[in-house]
Amino acid sequence: xxxxxxxxxxxxxxxxxxxxxxxxxxxxxxxxxxxxxxxxxxxxxxxxxxxxxxxxxxxxxxxxxxxxxxxxxxxxxxxxxxxxxxxxxxxxxxxxxxxxxxxxxxxxxxxxxxxxxxxxxxxxxxxxxxxxxxxxxxxxxxxxxxxxxxxxxxxxxxxxxxxxxxxxxxxxxxxxxxxxxxxxxxxxxxxxxxxxxxxxxxxxxxxxxxxxxxxxxxxxxxxxxxxxxxxxxxxxxxxxxxxxxxxxxxxxxxxxxxxxxxxxxxxxxxxxxxxxxxxxxxxxxxxxxxxxxxxxxxxxxxxxxxxxxxxxxxxxxxxxxxxxxxxxxxxxxxxxxxxxxxxxxxxxxxxxxxxxxxxxxxxxxxxxxxxxxxxxxxxxxxxxxxxxxxxxxxxxxxxxxxxxxxxxxxxxxxxxxxxxxxxxx
Amino acid sequence: xxxxxxxxxxxxxxxxxxxxxxxxxxxxxxxxxxxxxxxxxxxxxxxxxxxxxxxxxxxxxxxxxxxxxxxxxxxxxxxxxxxxxxxxxxxxxxxxxxxxxxxxxxxxxxxxxxxxxxxxxxxxxxxxxxxxxxxxxxxxxxxxxxxxxxxxxxxxxxxxxxxxxxxxxxxxxxxxxxxxxxxxxxxxxxxxxxxxxxxxxxxxxxxxxxxxxxxxxxxxxxxxxxxxxxxxxxxxxxxxxxxxxxxxxxxxxxxxxxxxxxxxxxxxxxxxxxxxxxxxxxxxxxxxxxxxxxxxxxxxxxxxxxxxxxxxxxxxxxxxxxxxxxxxxxxxxxxxxxxxxxxxxxxxxxxxxxxxxxxxxxxxxxxxxxxxxxxxxxxxxxxxxxxxxxxxxxxxxxxxxxxxxxxxxxxxxxxxxxxxxxxxxxxxxxxxxxxxxxxxxxxxxxxxxxxxxxxxxxxxxxxxxxxxxxx
Numbered sequence: 001x002x003x004x005x006x007x008x009x010x011x012x013x014x015x016x017x018x019x020x021x022x023x024x025x026x027x028x029x030x031x032x033x034x035x036x037x038x039x040x041x042x043x044x045x046x047x048x049x050x051x052x053x054x055x056x057x058x059x060x061x062x063x064x065x066x067x068x069x070x071x072x073x074x075x076x077x078x079x080x081x082x083x084x085x086x087x088x089x090x091x092x093x094x095x096x097x098x099x100x101x102x103x104x105x106x107x108x109x110x111x112x113x114x115x116x117x118x119x120x121x122x123x124x125x126x127x128x129x130x131x132x133x134x135x136x137x138x139x140x141x142x143x144x145x146x147x148x149x150x151x152x153x154x155x156x157x158x159x160x161x162x163x164x165x166x167x168x169x170x171x172x173x174x175x176x177x178x179x180x181x182x183x184x185x186x187x188x189x190x191x192x193x194x195x196x197x198x199x200x201x202x203x204x205x206x207x208x209x210x211x212x213x214x215x216x217x218x219x220x221x222x223x224x225x226x227x228x229x230x231x232x233x234x235x236x237x238x239x240x241x242x243x244x245x246x247x248x249x250x251x252x253x254x255x256x257x258x259x260x261x262x263x264x265x266x267x268x269x270x271x272x273x274x275x276x277x278x279x280x281x282x283x284x285x286x287x288x289x290x291x292x293x294x295x296x297x298x299x300x301x302x303x304x305x306x307x308x309x310x311x312x313x314x315x316x317x318x319x320x321x322x323x324x325x326x327x328x329x330x331x332x333x334x335x336x337x338x339x340x341x342x343x344x345x346x347x348x349x350x351x352x353x354x355x356x357x358x359x360x361x362x363x364x365x366x367x368x369x370x371x372x373x374x375x376x377x378x379x380x381x382x383x384x385x386x387x388x389x390x391x392x393x394x395x396x397x398x399x400x401x402x403x404x405x406x407x408x409x410x411x412x413x414x415x416x417x418x419x420x421x422x423x424x425x
Numbered sequence: 426x427x428x429x430x431x432x433x434x435x436x437x438x439x440x441x442x443x444x445x446x447x448x449x450x451x452x453x454x455x456x457x458x459x460x461x462x463x464x465x466x467x468x469x470x471x472x473x474x475x476x477x478x479x480x481x482x483x484x485x486x487x488x489x490x491x492x493x494x495x496x497x498x499x500x501x502x503x504x505x506x507x508x509x510x511x512x513x514x515x516x517x518x519x520x521x522x523x524x525x526x527x528x529x530x531x532x533x534x535x536x537x538x539x540x541x542x543x544x545x546x547x548x549x550x551x552x553x554x555x556x557x558x559x560x561x562x563x564x565x566x567x568x569x570x571x572x573x574x575x576x577x578x579x580x581x582x583x584x585x586x587x588x589x590x591x592x593x594x595x596x597x598x599x600x601x602x603x604x605x606x607x608x609x610x611x612x613x614x615x616x617x618x619x620x621x622x623x624x625x626x627x628x629x630x631x632x633x634x635x636x637x638x639x640x641x642x643x644x645x646x647x648x649x650x651x652x653x654x655x656x657x658x659x660x661x662x663x664x665x666x667x668x669x670x671x672x673x674x675x676x677x678x679x680x681x682x683x684x685x686x687x688x689x690x691x692x693x694x695x696x697x698x699x700x701x702x703x704x705x706x707x708x709x710x711x712x713x714x715x716x717x718x719x720x721x722x723x724x725x726x727x728x729x730x731x732x733x734x735x736x737x738x739x740x741x742x743x744x745x746x747x748x749x750x751x752x753x754x755x756x757x758x759x760x761x762x763x764x765x766x767x768x769x770x771x772x773x774x775x776x777x778x779x780x781x782x783x784x785x786x787x788x789x790x791x792x793x794x795x796x797x798x799x800x801x802x803x804x805x806x807x808x809x810x811x812x813x814x815x816x817x818x819x820x821x822x823x824x825x826x827x828x829x830x831x832x833x834x835x836x837x838x839x840x841x842x843x844x845x846x847x848x849x850x851x852x853x854x855x856x857x858x859x860x861x862x863x864x865x866x867x868x869x870x871x872x873x874x875x876x877x878x879x880x881x882x883x884x885x886x887x888x889x890x891x892x893x894x895x896x
Contacts, residue, residue, distance in 0.1 A: 273786055274652065274693060281780045305792055306868070309861035310846065344864030346875035346884075353878065357857065402875075 011036040022214070083226050083321060154179040158201035161209075171206050177216055179203055184223060193231045200224040204243075218247050218254035225259065229324045234266070241266065257290040258320045264296035265325040268303060271416065276300070292319040299326070308337035312359035332415040334358045335383060339412040342405040348390070351376060351397040373397070383411050428457045429464060434486040446557035449504050449538065451511055451565050465508040477501050496545040503541045507534040524580060528573040532605050535569050538562060539612055546619055546631060553625065556634040563613050563641045570609035571648070578602055603649055610645045610654075617642060621661055632669050635662065636679040643686040655690055681711045685722055692725050693783060701729050720746045727753055728787040735794050735893060737761065752778060760791050763799035766843025768792060796862060797871040801891045803830060803838045826896075828874070828885040832859055835883065856881075 015036060019025050034042070154175060171179065180203065187196045200220060207217050225240035241263055248256045260283070267276045287293050295314065302310040311333060315326050337358055341349070354360075355376035362371025380389060380399065384407045388400040429448055436445035453460035468476040481487065481501070482494040489497065510531045517526035539562040545551040546559070617638045623631040639658050646654045662669070672680055688703030704726040711718050723742070727749070730736045737757045743750045755771035758764075772779070772789065779785035807827040836854040839847055839862070847862075849855040863883055866872040873886035890896055 273695065274783075277780060277783045277786060278650070280776075280785060301789070304786065304789055306865040307858070307861055309855075309858045340861075340864045340868040344860075344867040344876050345878055349878050357861075 007040055008037045011040045015039065083230055154182050155199060156202045156206070158198045158205065161205065165205075165209055170209055171203075173210075173212060173216065176203055176206060176212075176220075180216065180220055180223065187227060193227065193233070196227055197224070197233070197236060200227070213247060213250060213252065215253055218244065218252050221247065222255060222259065225262070226321060229262070229321050232324070232328070234269075234328070238266070257287075257292050260287055260290075261292035261296040261320065261322060262325060264293070264300055265322055268296075268300050269325060269329050292322070295319055296322065303329075303333065306336075306340065308333060308340065309357060312337075312357065315359055316361075330359075334379065335408060335411045335415045338380075338383070338385075339405070339408040342401040342408050345401040347402050348398040348400045351389070351399055354380070354399055383408065429460055430480055430484070433480075434484065437487050437489065440552075440554045442554045442557040445555055446561045449500060449542075449558060450561050451507070451535070451569075461508050461512060465505070465512055468505065470505075473502060473505050474498070477505075492548075493550050496541070496548070496550045499541040500538065500545065503534070503538040507531070507538050510534045523576075526576070528569060528576045529605065532566075532569040532573040532609075535562075535566055536608075536612060539566055539616075543615065543619065553623075553629045553631050553633065556620075556631055559616055559620075559631075559634050560637050563616055563638060566609045566612055567606070567641060567645055570605040573605040574603050577604070606645060606649055610642065610649065613638060613641050613645060617658065617661075621665060627668075627670055633675070635669060636672065636675050636683045640679065640682040640686060643682075643690075647686075647689075652690065652693060655686065659687065659690065677710055677712070681707050681718065681722075684710070685718075688722075688729075689725050692729060692787070697729050697733050700725070701733050704729060716746065720749060723749055724752075724782055725784065728784045731791055731794070732787060735797075756788060756791060760795045760798065763795055763802055763842055765792075765795060765799075765839070768795055769843070793866070793869060793871060796866055797891065797894075799838055799842055800835065800863070800866060800872055801894060801896060803835055804885060804890060804896070807834070825887065826890075828887055828890065830883045830885065832856055832863070832876075832881050832883060835859055835863060 015033075016025075019028055153171065156169075156171065156179075179199070183196055183199045183203070186192070200223065203220050204224070207213075207220060221240045221244045225237050225244065228234070228237035228240065241259065244254065244259050245263065248254060248259070264279060267279055283293070288297065295318065299311060299314050299318075302308075302314060315323070315330060318326055338354075341354065341357070351373055355372045358376065358379070360372040360376040360379065362368055362375060377389065377397075380386065385399070385404050388404040388407075390398045390400060392398055432444055432454075433448045435441065436448065447454050451461070477498050478494075481489060481497050482491070510527065511534075514526040514528055514531050517523070542551075542558055542562050551558070617635070620631040620634045620638055625631070639662060642658050643655050646652055672683065675683075684703045684707035688700045688707060691697075691700035691703060704722055708719070708722045708726055711722060713719065723738075723746070727738050730738070737760060738749075738753060740754070743754050743757070752775055755774070756768065759768035759771055768791070772785075776785060779788055804826065807830055810825045810827050833854075833856075836847065836856065836859045839859060840854065844862075847855050847858045860876055860878065863872070863876060867874060867876070870892065873890050873892065874884050876883050
């Protein structure tokens with residue numbers, strides 16, 4: 001036990017600020033709301049348990065202090081390219097039932113349909129509902145209606161609006177929260193990108209039309225950005241990134257370190273110097289201290305000075321999902337490095353050296369010592385280097401760099417032609 | 426009050442555009458400092474039309490056609506309204522009540538002046554010699570827009586809105602903090618189109634206002650951080666180049682500014698050769714007394730020269746301006762001495778300012794030259810080959826520099842210069858990274874030669890191993 005005064009006051013401040021920001025100062029029943037020292041205690045207890053962050057989240061009830069789970073930085077990455085969205089608690093998933101399962105189980109009796117009465121009646125009822133839903137009924141009434149109708153429609157396809165949306169098709173915040181977990185869960189299990197992208201887009205739309213800008217908004221964009229990265233859908237990724245940048249600027253908590261790093265890598269990929277300069281101008285000193293951002297900046301500076309050796313080493317330990325972005329540039333940087341190697345080394349170098357310098361290491365899972373070499377050889381052949389590969393009598397494979405310069409110089413020019421991406425802003 | 430109308434009459438009778446422009450300037454001439462105040466007291470909102478008509482149409486010393494007098498009547502009516510707003514705002518500011526100074530309505534009323542002037546030209550009522558009036562309306566529109574935006578931002582801060590989530594309706598509209606300036610850019614663009622589209626013969630063409638207006642637009646776009654829009658202006662100017670007077674026929678002030686911005690735009694697009702042309706020419710044309718302008722030009726010319734010609738500025742040049750000296754001297758010294766440690770420190774120290782001026786990414790490439798200098802030092806330190814036997818003792822010309830340099834010697838030099846990144850973390854040196862740096866120097870033509878990896882040496886060319894450095 002023992003929550004000291006400073007901690008309690010801090011917690012109290014957080015709770016009040018959040019309530020004020022969410023406009024709930026009036027609506028929360030403060031007499032029954034947990035006391036700040038209890039909240040702190042609950043957080044601690046939750047942290048002490050395994051999987052602490054998630055539990056802390058639920059322990060916080062409607063205080064919605066997800067900053068704990070956001071702030072929980074895992075120093076050791078378990079898997080290099082872990083998409084953090086994949087951690088959805090099982091309970092959250094279960095609570096979610098797809099809309100089509102709940103849809104109209106009793107369609108009215110045969111009798112009703114034959115007399116045709118029910119239909120008319122239904123219509124009248126519907127009209128009345130709509131009437132009330134449009135704000136003419138009491139507030140609670142409307143909320144109740146919306147809850148009834150949309151409490152479970154957590155899935156919704158994206159449809160590009162050309163007019164203001166009908167109010168009753170827009171999901172309110174609590175439903176959207178469920179939707180996000182549902183979609184994350186589905187993505188984890190089924191990996192259906194078209195579905196996930198479609199659903200996330202419709203969520204983004206619902207958030208936008210309701211002017212919701214809070215941690216959920218950030219989470220939706222972050223999830224979408226990660227999934228898009230995983231699928232190499234850079235157009236969609238860029239849209240999310242642009243929004244995220246604006247949201248972080250509003251000081252809404254999120255994984256800004258991770259996404260700042262992505263943004264740097266993305267700009268490296270697009271080779272847009274104006275953007276890069278703006279980005280550097282945007283970075284604060286605090287940003288630059290963060291490991292992921294530092295890594296991304298090192299990648300940038302390595303590439304700017306043509307230091308391929310350093311770049312390929314950085315490629316190997318990219319934090320978060322940075323490797324997906326680096327995958328987009330690695331081929332082109334390999335070609336560039338080959339151009340330099342060909343010009344500088346004479347008369348030839350061993351294939352081993354090239355494979356190592358260009359980070360061809362084969363599969364991590366399959367411990368085949370020659371896999372890297374084969375990949376490297378394949379890469380060289382793909383880019384017209386085949387005639388310059390030579391197998392020596394002692395089994396050593398050499399690459400005649402001196403003769404291959406023209407080939408790789410040409411390839412390099414082609415690889416660096418401006419990058420054009422759909423949806424680029 | 427008579428001074429204003431005297432100036433107006435003189436200007437009309439002698440076709441003096443610049444004098445005419447002073448009569449509608451928000452800044453009173455030095456000879457008549459109370460002009461705006463007097464003008465606003467001279468009449469009132471009720472009788473302003475009558476009073477102005479008396480001065481413009483029935484004034485014996487001014488002979489204006491009816492249409493022209495009508496156009497000026499509109500201009501001065503708008504100017505009268507504007508004067509009231511401006512004086513009120515200035516008064517509030519002098520009284521220290523910054524928040525009560527309504528710069529937004531000053532902007533709007535000045536925009537109205539701009540519109541009346543614009544109509545005077547679009548209806549072909551005002552002749553081309555009066556174009557300095559366009560300069561004045563454009564120039565001050567930009568100034569008032571900036572003031573209005575600053576005020577809007579400040580009042581948002583004061584009311585605490587900036588801390589809530591409310592000030593930005595849409596997460597995307599972060600740029601709306603420059604609302605007025607964006608509007609100003611559109612208005613100035615209208616003036617630009619007005620001048621560009623003029624088909625009158627050159628002697629009497631509004632085209633003479635083209636470069637001034639273009640410069641105003643560049644300034645505005647740069648401030649708005651929407652530099653790509655400047656390219657549209659350049660494109661329209663190029664498209665109508667055949668029936669526009671040559672740039673050299675314009676006033677020098679217009680030329681220098683235009684060349685400066687063209688140079689900077691080329692610089693940002695990495696067209697350094699073009700940038701060098703423009704900036705060099707701007708530098709040569711620029712009046713040496715305009716120290717700030719010289720400084721601004723050099724701010725981009727120095728990094729450009731560093732890249733195109735691998736040339737560093739002289740100490741003398743830098744010492745002309747404390748800013749340039751502070752920003753560039755440490756970098757240049759580090760490059761000359763091939764001191765990587767100092768170079769990195771200087772680049773980091775100046776990073777914020779370099780980034781703000783958009784020269785960071787270019788200056789960073791000074792590292793290539795620094796490494797070239799370092800490798801050159803190693804080459805020089807390597808001395809000469811021992812004369813081979815039988816080559817004749819008296820041959821002075823036979824002294825040949827040692828062209829085979831072990832990679833480990835270069836590695837040692839790099840470590841001495843402070844290249845911490847080549848260390849492998851275990852007290853040794855990552856030889857592959859050293860080779861990579863050398864390979865880059867060779868690839869970028871800073872150095873001639875090749876790496877013989879198996880023998881662990883770098884073989885430099887016997888003649889001109891370091892092009893452009895006398896070796």
